[in-house]
Amino acid sequence: MNLIEIYIHEVTRRLPEKNREDIALELQSTIEDMLPDDYSEKDVKVALEKLGNPATLASGYGDRPMHLIGPRYFDIYVTLLKMILPIAAVISLISMIAQYFVGYQGEEALINVVLDIIGFGVWKIIEVGIQVFFWLTIVFAILERTDKRKDEQPLTASLQKWTPDDLKNIAYVPKKKAISKFEVFGSLMWTAIWATLYFYANHLVGVYRDSGNGLEFVTSALNQEVLMEYWPVVVIVIVFEIALSLYKLIKGQWTKRIAISNTILQLIGTVVFIVIVVNSNLLNQGFIAYMTDLFTITGNEFKTWIISGGIFFFMISAAISVFDGFRKANIR
Numbered sequence: 251m252n253l254i255e256i257y258i259h260e261v262t263r264r265l266p267e268k269n270r271e272d273i274a275l276e277l278q279s280t281i282e283d284m285l286p287d288d289y290s291e292k293d294v295k296v297a298l299e300k301l302g303n304p305a306t307l308a309s310g311y312g313d314r315p316m317h318l319i320g321p322r323y324f325d326i327y328v329t330l331l332k333m334i335l336p337i338a339a340v341i342s343l344i345s346m347i348a349q350y351f352v353g354y355q356g357e358e359a360l361i362n363v364v365l366d367i368i369g370f371g372v373w374k375i376i377e378v379g380i381q382v383f384f385w386l387t388i389v390f391a392i393l394e395r396t397d398k399r400k401d402e403q404p405l406t407a408s409l410q411k412w413t414p415d416d417l418k419n420i421a422y423v424p425k426k427k428a429i430s431k432f433e434v435f436g437s438l439m440w441t442a443i444w445a446t447l448y449f450y451a452n453h454l455v456g457v458y459r460d461s462g463n464g465l466e467f468v469t470s471a472l473n474q475e476v477l478m479e480y481w482p483v484v485v486i487v488i489v490f491e492i493a494l495s496l497y498k499l500i501k502g503q504w505t506k507r508i509a510i511s512n513t514i515l516q517l518i519g520t521v522v523f524i525v526i527v528v529n530s531n532l533l534n535q536g537f538i539a540y541m542t543d544l545f546t547i548t549g550n551e552f553k554t555w556i557i558s559g560g561i562f563f564f565m566i567s568a569a570i571s572v573f574d575g576f577r578k579a580n581i582r
Contacts, residue, residue, distance in 0.1 A: 252294075253291065253294050253295070253298065254278070254281055254294060254298075257277075257281075257298050257301075257304060258274050258277050258278060258281075260304035260305075260308075261273070261274075261277060261304045261307050261308045261311070262274050262277075262308075264304070264305060264308035264309075265308055265311055269311070273311055280301075281294075281297055281298070281301070284297040284300065285297055318387070318391050318394070319387065319390045319391060319394055320394055322394070322397070323390050323393055323394055326390075327386065327387075327390045330386060331382070331383065331386055332431060333431075333499060334382055334386065335379055335382055335383075336431055336434065336435040336438070336499075337438075337496065337499070338378050338379075338381075338382050339375045339378055339379060339435070340435060340438035340439060340442065342374050342375065342377075342378040343371050343374060343375060343439070343442060344442040344445075346367075346370060346371060346374045424581050424582070426578060426581055427503050427504050427578050427579070427581040428502060428503050428504075429498045429499070429501065429502055429503055429504060429508075431499065433498070434495050434496075434498050434499045437491070437494075437495040437498070438492065438495050441488060441491045441492060441495070445484075445488050448477060448484060449477075449478075449481075451470065451471070451472040451474055451477055452470045452472065452473075452474035453470075455470065455471045455472055456468065456469050456470040456471045456472075456534075456537065457469050457471065457537060457540055457541075468540065469534060469536040469537050469540055470534050470536075470537065471533065471534060471537045472532060472533065472534065472537075473531055473532055473533070473534055476526075476529055476531050476532050477526070477532075480522065480525070480526050483522050484522065486518075487515075487518060487519055487522055490515050490518065491515065494508070494511055494512065494515055497511070504575060504578035504579040504581075505579055506576075506579050508575065508579065509572075509575040509576045509578075509579040512571060512572065512575040513572045513575065513576075516568040516569075516571055516572050517568075519568065520564060520565060520568050523560075523561070523564050524561055524564075527557050527560050527561060528557060533553060533556065538552060538553065
């Protein structure tokens, strides 16, 4: 076989069998038109070089992309990947922590519990990340190959072709006003941590001492039965926090609406915290006795110190969050 025949074969073998003969004849005619009457092997190489790589030419004839996700869908693909990954990671982490503590009976040392959660948590995040990446990639790869339109212009988030009018919908976001995905991830993570501590306080929050073989749980600081009396309003706060975090992720910047929502959340959270903390039965008597002996103070003094200190720091934290939210929302 000469170079022309080999080239045509390399193109047509990559095509559906029903189209090979017609394309081979068309390609043979095209190559002959590119050659002089008395052509040499050098002329053939020049002509074939102009036609390019057989695989690329076959891709054009076959009307199928050589890439997994092309420029038409790539920007949407990356945007969704960045949005879904942190949400899926946090949700999986929360579910993993909840499942872990459902069967926890308090026999293990705290350090072992923390190490187990970190180890399983990291693996869970990696596993979920791989799953999200795989399935999202599959979806967009299918879209890439089933889209019959020839226009290769990248699509916008609304799955439409870009036009200059789209610039009117893009607002400049100052760096200090932007809400990063790391900030949203941190908010969701903090919600998962304090919710876990609340619903499993009798296993996690308390006094520990070194037993020689690791940390030993001495006594719980909080009365779990008292905490569970308030679980409906605590769940509402958790749902509100998660919803606000997801809304931040969608908007991508601080707005007056987000600042007001954050203020409402902080007010509700502060009220709920104060109502729970001032309950006279919240602190375990064993914990109070242990701490009063340690600091040589009375039980009432210790309770007053804990309650007033907790309320003070919580209110300061809430005030800073509210102020910072409105400050960022007003940045131009």
